[in-house]
Amino acid sequence: MEYGIKPGAIAGCFVLVALLWTFPLQHVIAYPFVFLFFAAIMGSAWFGGVIAGFVAVVLSSLMITYFFIPPLFSITVAKESQSFLAAFILSAIAITIVSSTRKRAENIVRTARDQLESKVQKRTAELQRSNLEIQESERQLRMLTEAIPQQIWRADTSGRIEYCNQHLLDYIGGSADSLRGESFFTILHAEDAPLFRQGWEAALVAGGRFETEARVRSAEGRYRWFLVRSIPHRSEDGQIARWYGIHIDIEEQHSIQQRLLSAHEDLSRFSRTMSLAEMAASIAHELNQPLTALLTHAAACRRWLRAEPANVARAEAAADKIVQETTRAANVVGRVRSLFSKTDYVRESADLNGLVVDLARLLRDDAIRRGVSIRLRLAEGLPKLEIDPVQIQQVLLNLALNSMEAMAEIDGPKVLEISTKINGSNEIAASVKDRGPGFSERVKNNMFDPFFTTKPEGTGMGLTICRSIIEAHDGRIWATQSEQGTEFQFVLQVSK
Amino acid sequence: MKSADSSSVETVFIVDDDAAICAGICDLLESADLRTRHFSSAEEFFENWNPSMSGCLVLDVRLPGISGMELHAKLMESRISLPVIIMTAHGDMPMVRKALKAGAVEFLIKPFQDEELLQAVGQAFSLERAQRRAESLLNSIQARAETLTERERQVMGLVTAGLTNKEIAEKLFLSVVTVKLHRGQVMRKMQAESLADLVKMSERINPPQGSGA
Numbered sequence: 001m002e003y004g005i006k007p008g009a010i011a012g013c014f015v016l017v018a019l020l021w022t023f024p025l026q027h028v029i030a031y032p033f034v035f036l037f038f039a040a041i042m043g044s045a046w047f048g049g050v051i052a053g054f055v056a057v058v059l060s061s062l063m064i065t066y067f068f069i070p071p072l073f074s075i076t077v078a079k080e081s082q083s084f085l086a087a088f089i090l091s092a093i094a095i096t097i098v099s100s101t102r103k104r105a106e107n108i109v110r111t112a113r114d115q116l117e118s119k120v121q122k123r124t125a126e127l128q129r130s131n132l133e134i135q136e137s138e139r140q141l142r143m144l145t146e147a148i149p150q151q152i153w154r155a156d157t158s159g160r161i162e163y164c165n166q167h168l169l170d171y172i173g174g175s176a177d178s179l180r181g182e183s184f185f186t187i188l189h190a191e192d193a194p195l196f197r198q199g200w201e202a203a204l205v206a207g208g209r210f211e212t213e214a215r216v217r218s219a220e221g222r223y224r225w226f227l228v229r230s231i232p233h234r235s236e237d238g239q240i241a242r243w244y245g246i247h248i249d250i251e252e253q254h255s256i257q258q259r260l261l262s263a264h265e266d267l268s269r270f271s272r273t274m275s276l277a278e279m280a281a282s283i284a285h286e287l288n289q290p291l292t293a294l295l296t297h298a299a300a301c302r303r304w305l306r307a308e309p310a311n312v313a314r315a316e317a318a319a320d321k322i323v324q325e326t327t328r329a330a331n332v333v334g335r336v337r338s339l340f341s342k343t344d345y346v347r348e349s350a351d352l353n354g355l356v357v358d359l360a361r362l363l364r365d366d367a368i369r370r371g372v373s374i375r376l377r378l379a380e381g382l383p384k385l386e387i388d389p390v391q392i393q394q395v396l397l398n399l400a401l402n403s404m405e406a407m408a409e410i411d412g413p414k415v416l417e418i419s420t421k422i423n424g425s426n427e428i429a430a431s432v433k434d435r436g437p438g439f440s441e442r443v444k445n446n447m448f449d450p451f452f453t454t455k456p457e458g459t460g461m462g463l464t465i466c467r468s469i470i471e472a473h474d475g476r477i478w479a480t481q482s483e484q485g486t487e488f489q490f491v492l493q494v495s496k
Numbered sequence: 497m498k499s500a501d502s503s504s505v506e507t508v509f510i511v512d513d514d515a516a517i518c519a520g521i522c523d524l525l526e527s528a529d530l531r532t533r534h535f536s537s538a539e540e541f542f543e544n545w546n547p548s549m550s551g552c553l554v555l556d557v558r559l560p561g562i563s564g565m566e567l568h569a570k571l572m573e574s575r576i577s578l579p580v581i582i583m584t585a586h587g588d589m590p591m592v593r594k595a596l597k598a599g600a601v602e603f604l605i606k607p608f609q610d611e612e613l614l615q616a617v618g619q620a621f622s623l624e625r626a627q628r629r630a631e632s633l634l635n636s637i638q639a640r641a642e643t644l645t646e647r648e649r650q651v652m653g654l655v656t657a658g659l660t661n662k663e664i665a666e667k668l669f670l671s672v673v674t675v676k677l678h679r680g681q682v683m684r685k686m687q688a689e690s691l692a693d694l695v696k697m698s699e700r701i702n703p704p705q706g707s708g709a
Contacts, residue, residue: 296523303610314523
């Protein structure tokens with residue numbers, strides 16, 4: 001409806017204006033004056049579109065025919081004026097088409113521009129909103145990293161710290177700068193720094209997770225144990241974009257663990273000496289019983305003989321008892337000996353290298369705690385041995401513990417070296433070497449003797465037991481010392 | 497009271513689960529002319545115990561069932577006055593101290609010399625004798641005190657508390673003569689040779705407590 005009325009109205013208005021202006025002007029201008037109608041048609045087509053243009057063409061033609069083409073005030077056209085009218089109509093149609101086309105093109109351009117503008121505005125608003133959201137989420141994330149009661153940091157691909165949370169700064173009592181580059185390693189305990197550096201640099205190269213335990217110095221200069229864990233963050237193309245790290249305070253656990261370990265150590269040492277002491281006590285008791293009987297009978301025998309008159313019959317009975325009880329005591333001694341030598345006689349085929357590797361695994365924690373590094377030098381292709389593996393491992397354990405204890409006080413690197421080798425055609429040798437201060441001539445001469453010890457809490461039985469085990473295997477054990485330290489060696493026969 | 501067995505004669509009672517040790521100790525003690533009797537456990541000793549047993553006890557610490565130390569504690573508890581000698585093959589000092597503190601006469605560490613045992617037994621016997629003597633003396637004083645009349649007991653109490661005859665007479669509303677009469681009776685019945693003697697007897701029956709006022 002609107003579409004129908006609006007073009008008509010526009011055309012009507014323009015044509016009416018043209019008509020009203022043409023009346024006075026035709027008396028001024030001599031030639032038939034129709035140009036205002038062209039203007040009206042152009043305006044209608046421009047503002048009202050092609051339909052308004054055509055309406056204006058029709059109206060203008062009618063107006064011209066009626067008012068200005070003779071016969072005047074009639075819609076009939078004189079013959080001589082028909083070509084004029086036709087020219088007018090054709091010109092008017094051309095104008096309409098040109099004007100309306102131009103107008104349409106302009107409209108399309110404008111609409112396109114308007115759409116573009118609104119799109120741009122929308123995008124800008126969206127961008128602003130998402131920007132705010134990002135800021136907010138970043139703020140929240142940061143708050144989260146500050147709220148976590150752990151020390152958190154972020155580093156670039158080279159491992160340079162970019163960001164760290166307040167906890168970390170508070171703990172070290174410095175700025176983030178003091179965490180950058182070399183200075184980072186200075187806040188680590190000197191004993192832990194080399195291992196840390198090694199691990200961290202390896203992780204940076206390999207791009208894997210990094211996790212280690214290290215002591216970190218606090219602002220007050222005290223060291224606490226931390227679990228340091230770092231993971232790489234990879235961008236979409238798989239390259240490492242960042243490193244994220246966390247330091248978890250494990251001082252408490254560490255000290256508990258430490259206490260537990262030392263308690264365990266005390267306990268095992270205690271139980272070791274206890275069992276030995278208990279065994280000694282029970283042997284002493286076993287022997288003391290017949291000895292008591294023996295001694296009392298012997299004393300009685302003497303007294304019977306010294307009596308006036310001597311009671312020979314009782315003395316003889318006592319002497320019989322003495323013989324009996326001596327035999328009993330001898331039996332006890334024999335039993336004790338068999339207890340140590342014959343029981344649990346085991347000989348099975350075993351690989352000495354395997355025993356050493358097992359031992360190293362067993363000693364690992366202990367060695368770390370004592371700051372000792374264990375080196376293994378194992379000969380390849382060792383023939384199997386017919387041994388009691390538990391006993392031989394006990395020997396190795398004993399020697400290794402002795403060696404680690406010997407290095408407790410030294411300044412240099414503490415290295416425990418366990419090696420195996422083939423000695424000639426039928427012997428295998430094992431050696432346990434330390435860098436301890438060694439021993440005196442007196443110690444050297446007595447170290448394998450029972451109850452000989454240089455340690456305040458030692459039983460003096462360790463090396464004695466070692467030697468009896470090795471000798472029970474038809475082997476030999478000895479110690480040598482050089483400037484580098486002490487070496488205990490034993491050789492075992494290869495079974496044929 | 498007098499039975500056929502030897503329990504009223506001083507005897508060394510040995511408790512050790514090791515028969516050979518019992519035999520050895522018996523042999524040794526018999527060579528010193530002592531009477532012996534042995535038991536293999538604390539329980540066996542208790543089963544055979546009677547109050548007339550006199551002498552001493554030689555106990556091994558490690559016994560099956562009730563241990564030597566427990567047996568000793570039980571004896572103390574039940575006021576059996578047999579002196580105890582403890583022996584052990586484990587010479588640990590805390591145990592020695594504990595045993596001696598608990599009243600053992602001696603602690604012997606196996607194996608021991610004959611003299612050690614004989615000395616300990618001699619010591620135990622003399623201790624037991626002294627105890628017995630003290631006990632029988634107390635018994636006889638108590639028996640004598642039983643024979644006193646109520647009035648005589650009153651007088652004895654006041655006399656031994658240090659009051660004069662006159663004071664006693666005033667206190668008991670008696671004449672001095674009557675008091676003297678009672679006092680004479682007390683001295684005679686209690687077989688007291690002097691006032692000091694009577695005071696001592698009275699202290700034995702009623703051990704002074706606190707300030708004794």
